[in-house]
Amino acid sequence: MKSKTWLTTASILSISLVGGVATIITGILPQMEQEFASVSTTMVEWLVTAANISALVTLLLNPLLTKRFGIKKVVVVGLWVAALTGAMPAFTHSYGLVLGSRLFLGLGLGLFSPHAIGLIAHTYHGELRARLLGYQTGLGALGIAIFLALAGLVVTVNWRGVFLLYLLLGAVAVLAARALPEPATIQYTDKEELHKLPFSRWLLVGLAFVTYLLIWGVQLKLPRLFIEHAFGNAELANWTLSAMNMGGLIAGLTFGRVHQHLHQYTLTIGYAGAALSVVALLTTKNPAVAVAAAVFFNFIYSYTGPYLVYRSQLDLPTGQIDAMSSWLTMATIISAFFAPPVWNLLGLIGPGAVTDNVLLWIAGVLGLIAITVTVVFRRQARPILETTMQDNRKRSHP
Numbered sequence: 001m002k003s004k005t006w007l008t009t010a011s012i013l014s015i016s017l018v019g020g021v022a023t024i025i026t027g028i029l030p031q032m033e034q035e036f037a038s039v040s041t042t043m044v045e046w047l048v049t050a051a052n053i054s055a056l057v058t059l060l061l062n063p064l065l066t067k068r069f070g071i072k073k074v075v076v077v078g079l080w081v082a083a084l085t086g087a088m089p090a091f092t093h094s095y096g097l098v099l100g101s102r103l104f105l106g107l108g109l110g111l112f113s114p115h116a117i118g119l120i121a122h123t124y125h126g127e128l129r130a131r132l133l134g135y136q137t138g139l140g141a142l143g144i145a146i147f148l149a150l151a152g153l154v155v156t157v158n159w160r161g162v163f164l165l166y167l168l169l170g171a172v173a174v175l176a177a178r179a180l181p182e183p184a185t186i187q188y189t190d191k192e193e194l195h196k197l198p199f200s201r202w203l204l205v206g207l208a209f210v211t212y213l214l215i216w217g218v219q220l221k222l223p224r225l226f227i228e229h230a231f232g233n234a235e236l237a238n239w240t241l242s243a244m245n246m247g248g249l250i251a252g253l254t255f256g257r258v259h260q261h262l263h264q265y266t267l268t269i270g271y272a273g274a275a276l277s278v279v280a281l282l283t284t285k286n287p288a289v290a291v292a293a294a295v296f297f298n299f300i301y302s303y304t305g306p307y308l309v310y311r312s313q314l315d316l317p318t319g320q321i322d323a324m325s326s327w328l329t330m331a332t333i334i335s336a337f338f339a340p341p342v343w344n345l346l347g348l349i350g351p352g353a354v355t356d357n358v359l360l361w362i363a364g365v366l367g368l369i370a371i372t373v374t375v376v377f378r379r380q381a382r383p384i385l386e387t388t389m390q391d392n393r394k395r396s397h398p
Helices: 006-017 021-035 041-069 071-091 095-112 115-123 126-154 159-179 199-228 234-262 265-283 287-301 304-313 318-346 354-396
Strands: none
Touching: 006 115, 006 126, 006 159, 021 041, 021 095, 021 126, 021 159, 021 199, 021 234, 041 071, 041 095, 041 199, 041 318, 071 095, 071 115, 071 159, 126 159, 126 234, 199 234, 199 265, 199 287, 199 304, 199 318, 199 354, 234 265, 234 287, 234 304, 265 287, 265 304, 265 354, 304 318, 318 354
16 A cells, blocks of 8 residues: 555544543633523533533434444545534633533534544554554544643633634645545444443443543532632633643553553452542542542543443454444434533532532442442452462362
8 A cells, every 4th residue: 555645644643632622611610600600500500511412413424424424525525514503602702602602612513523433443554553552542522722832822812712713623624625545434344233232341331431521520619619728810720721631642652551460450449549639639628639629530530431442342342342332422422412411510518609519420320330340359368369279279189
């Protein structure tokens, strides 16, 4: 195969860089709550997560659209839709128009984001493909970190200017229109039809839903926590969210080595470490400690996602791997929709303010999950250990 130009590679990897842009307005939630004072907190927080649920629509329609129009056209159109509708809230004071624009932003995201991995797999082969897939994982976290850092700069001038950052997707659209390849249409055989997933894998889908519901709770409440506990303003909140994603990037790059040593207990460490960091966020009065705890939360918690993906697809046939990937994606997307009402409802139950109560609930659930998965792993390991000991006795006493 003829080698691909650097421009082609850049156009493909740039899709991963902007795949998580829906969350870049998280740091300005307090400002939006003041702007839309007559709207409930849940409805304001939905402005962040609404794009995720509408993305589900075009994610489901993507196979039909790419078959009809081709991947390149779908990606370019999706990028332009996201760029233009994402920037619209900068020019309106209407909650309805802002919510509508966020829903259209999600439709755009659902058009281009699924192809971040597929275009690499279709375009490259061998070691280069493996290397680029590794870059793709890191670029997602890096892209969010860059956008949040830019938001931290823009918010000091005008918080509405954060929405204008979505116009940067237009540059990615121009690059994609110029250099993105058009892979051949993939034909599937009857042998590749989806199979029914084992019950144990459905439990992992449920755990993935809860896992992302918890991280959404922390991210949505972090800006408000910084204000209520006098840790800092919106600028510091944005920079902290950016640093949190860099922590997630480091965890993604080191997951393989950590899992090699800890195996299934990687999951326990992820949940237990996250619980302790949330407790630190709740109890500290030092801004530096709060920032460090938030970054550590995202770092240690980011070991859970890769493990759930790895474990859920282990020893599955090809058809079930594809089905599992789809269900995991939908679980993470739907969790974004339920996060605002779930956490604001639970925030009413507890000894403190809503934000503190939410973090208290999150710390408790994380601790409970850490204990549960540890008990389950020990029960699963016991029969294996007993079998190994019996085999050793037989070898010692033939």
